[in-house]
Amino acid sequence: MSHPRLRVLVVDDERPALDELRYLLERDERVGEVFATDSTTESLRILREDEIDVAFLDIQMPGLTGLELAQVLSRFKSPPQIVFVTAHEGHAVEAFEVHAVDYVLKPVRADRLAEAVRRVVAGTDRTPAPADPQIAVERGGVTRFLNRSDITHVEAHGDYARLHTADGSHLVRIPLATLEEEWADAGFVRIHRSLLVSLAHVREVRMEAGRCAVVVGEPPVELGVSRRHTRELRELLLQNRTRRP
Incomplete structure (x- = not known):
């Protein structure tokens, strides 16, 4: 062509x-x-x-x-x-x-x-973007690519963000607020001022003494949810579950 x-x-x-x-x-x-x-x-x-x-x-x-x-x-x-x-x-x-x-x-x-x-x-063929884009990360002078679907949660580090997967974590030079905006459609939501979580990786929601936490990944990691984000998170999780086949 x-x-x-x-x-x-x-x-x-x-x-x-x-x-x-x-x-x-x-x-x-x-x-x-x-x-x-x-x-x-x-x-x-x-x-x-x-x-x-x-x-x-x-x-x-x-x-x-x-x-x-x-x-x-x-x-x-x-x-x-x-x-x-x-x-x-x-x-x-x-x-x-x-x-x-x-x-x-x-x-x-x-x-x-x-x-x-x-x-x-x-x-310029304008083929659709892959549903699971890859993110370039660097460790020890070696660049590798993570599938976004493998990321369980993201932690803020100033102007950087730490991407967590089952295999470890990787620091990238992207502010958390930028990832929150760009990855919202992929199911990443803020649960704390310094944390985004992938709804697809949430295994449990725990409520204890009025405090909310989510468990993600394997091995499991517990992440605290701030009070201001608790209700929104539970509603989003419910919507996410009802949309699954």
Whole structure:
């Protein structure tokens, strides 16, 4: 199946790198018009005025970083796909947390860039997102991917969150409030100012001396529920059970 040629934006504050990336992309037959700028401010103007399919972003730039720009773009009604192009390996986990399609290291090879374009084209098929998305986590310098359905509960750690599964826990650089909003439709609810719980993993609800707690996971873990969230949680659990076949 043929695809319309991609409209591409390239953002890099280093002019030689910007020119090289633009040159390589313009040689790709899958790419149509290429916009290029060394200014994040100018990039936002282009994105508002033109329909862009994919943005190739450097990460370390003055003003808005590439990661911060990607977060802004995620709020657009029809956000472009994101590919990061950087000399630094250390931001890979953060890149995938903002749903980047690819992460290309400098100096950019033509064959590696072609693979990134292939991934972008595959994403324009608009196939439905998987029902069980994966979350990139890092431990000991190794990046792995968790199925969201395996996460029993989430604990706040300042601007970070700790994801708990039966196999252990993993710290990710995402605030609890963000996960609460993004994962609400997947059955994650707040039970305390510092805790989200997956309704699918709740095995028991315990009431003792007016205090509520839930038991999740295997081996079982008991989590306290604050008074303000107790009634809402019990109602949600009842709804969740009645919807199951």
